Amino acid sequence: MPTPRLIFSQNLRGSLLWMVLAALLILMGFYPGESRAQEAQHEQAQQYIDRNYELLASALEIVGETEAMPPRRILKNAADRHWQSVNLLAENRPVMALQAARRCRDGIRQAVLLARESLGQEERLRQRLDRFHEQQANLLEVSRETQDQRAVVLLARSRQMFDRARDQYRQGETRLAMQLLDQAEELLTRAARMLVGQKGKRLERALELARMALQQSRGTLQDRDDPATRDLLSESEKALERALDFRDQGRPGRALRMAGLSRRLARRALDHPQESSAAENVQRQIQRWDERAAQLEPALSRADDATGALFERAADHRRRAAEQLAAERTELALRQIRAAHDLLGQLEDRVK
Numbered sequence: 001m002p003t004p005r006l007i008f009s010q011n012l013r014g015s016l017l018w019m020v021l022a023a024l025l026i027l028m029g030f031y032p033g034e035s036r037a038q039e040a041q042h043e044q045a046q047q048y049i050d051r052n053y054e055l056l057a058s059a060l061e062i063v064g065e066t067e068a069m070p071p072r073r074i075l076k077n078a079a080d081r082h083w084q085s086v087n088l089l090a091e092n093r094p095v096m097a098l099q100a101a102r103r104c105r106d107g108i109r110q111a112v113l114l115a116r117e118s119l120g121q122e123e124r125l126r127q128r129l130d131r132f133h134e135q136q137a138n139l140l141e142v143s144r145e146t147q148d149q150r151a152v153v154l155l156a157r158s159r160q161m162f163d164r165a166r167d168q169y170r171q172g173e174t175r176l177a178m179q180l181l182d183q184a185e186e187l188l189t190r191a192a193r194m195l196v197g198q199k200g201k202r203l204e205r206a207l208e209l210a211r212m213a214l215q216q217s218r219g220t221l222q223d224r225d226d227p228a229t230r231d232l233l234s235e236s237e238k239a240l241e242r243a244l245d246f247r248d249q250g251r252p253g254r255a256l257r258m259a260g261l262s263r264r265l266a267r268r269a270l271d272h273p274q275e276s277s278a279a280e281n282v283q284r285q286i287q288r289w290d291e292r293a294a295q296l297e298p299a300l301s302r303a304d305d306a307t308g309a310l311f312e313r314a315a316d317h318r319r320r321a322a323e324q325l326a327a328e329r330t331e332l333a334l335r336q337i338r339a340a341h342d343l344l345g346q347l348e349d350r351v352k
Contacts, residue, residue, distance in 0.1 A: 041095060042089065044094070045089050045098040046089060048085075049082070049086060052082050052085070055105070056104075059075055059108050059112050060075065062115050063115040065115070068115070068121075068174045069171070069172040069173060072172070074107055074110050074114065075108065075111035078103075081101070082100075082101070084100045085101040121174050125181065128185070132185060132188065135188060139151070142252055143155060151191045154188075154190050154191035154194070155188070158191065161180055165180035165184055203252050206260065206263075207244070207247070207259050209259070210240050210243065213262070213266035214237060214263075217233060221270065232266075232268050233266065236261075239261040240258070240259065240262040243255045243257075260346065267341060268341070278331075278334065279325065282325050282334050285338075286318065286321055286322055286337055289341055289344060293344065300347075314343035314347065317339040317340035321333045321337035321340060324336055
């Protein structure tokens with residue numbers, strides 16, 4: 001008769017045999033339900049990961065177009081999640097692989113969204129940086145003429161802030177760059193208010209002189225049928241219109257330059273030679289230069305070194321014009337006297 005110990009031993013051996021048999025059946029595929037479920041999870045994770053790889057490649061192109069750092073950092077984290085999901089799937093852990101892949105997908109979307117937003121901001125920032133640089137150059141010119149130290153200090157501070165904004169932009173910190181540029185523009189506006197008020201009277205005088213020169217030339221040359229003269233008068237009128245536009249935009253430095261150009265073009269039209277008397281015209285222009293220079297003598301006696309040097313250049317061109325005329329090289333003489341008149345016009349802008 002079997003003892004209890006023998007019966008227990010036989011039952012234990014039987015249980016172990018069944019466990020081994022069950023494991024063999026699983027390995028041999030005799031439990032297809034569990035195997036198919038695992039295969040489905042693996043396939044789902046694989047498809048998700050493959051799509052992430054395509055999205056990462058596309059996102060890299062978009063994010064690469066911007067200098068902003070946040071979308072770059074987010075995309076790098078997304079790429080790390082992608083390779084984590086690849087490794088988990090290789091370890092036959094499809095559920096965890098799919099979770100990592102979904103976090104990767106979320107990161108890709110966020111990086112692309114931020115990159116597109118940053119691209120728009122960067123374009124606006126680039127335009128503002130260019131505009132600031134141009135406006136500050138104009139105001140610096142005005143400040144040198146007015147010698148307003150308060151405005152000079154404001155312009156220096158605005159330049160420092162601008163440099164910081166540009167550095168941050170180059171480092172990809174678009175938002176910080178825009179904040180710094182806001183401060184730079186505010187300082188520039190304060191300097192402009194100081195300078196425009198001082199410049200107003202001189203600007204209006206320059207515009208009036210340009211109008212008078214244009215009217216005089218048109219009245220004198222109304223009967224002359226000369227295409228070159230008409231072109232000069234047309235360019236003079238356009239320069240005057242631009243001067244008025246710059247004045248209305250609060251850009252007095254540009255307005256002054258355009259007004260001076262308008263007046264010089266009007267004078268050049270008046271002095272433009274007719275085909276039959278080029279040499280006589282050069283002689284008249286030399287005489288007219290002498291008259292203009294004589295009118296400037298009182299102001300030149302009080303002028304600074306830079307203004308004196310400009311007058312010497314103008315006088316040198318006048319001397320060369322006379323030499324070329326004496327040598328019967330009329331075209332060369334005409335070029336020299338035109339240059340002399342242009343420089344004299346710049347002198348008048350300085351001393352008036």
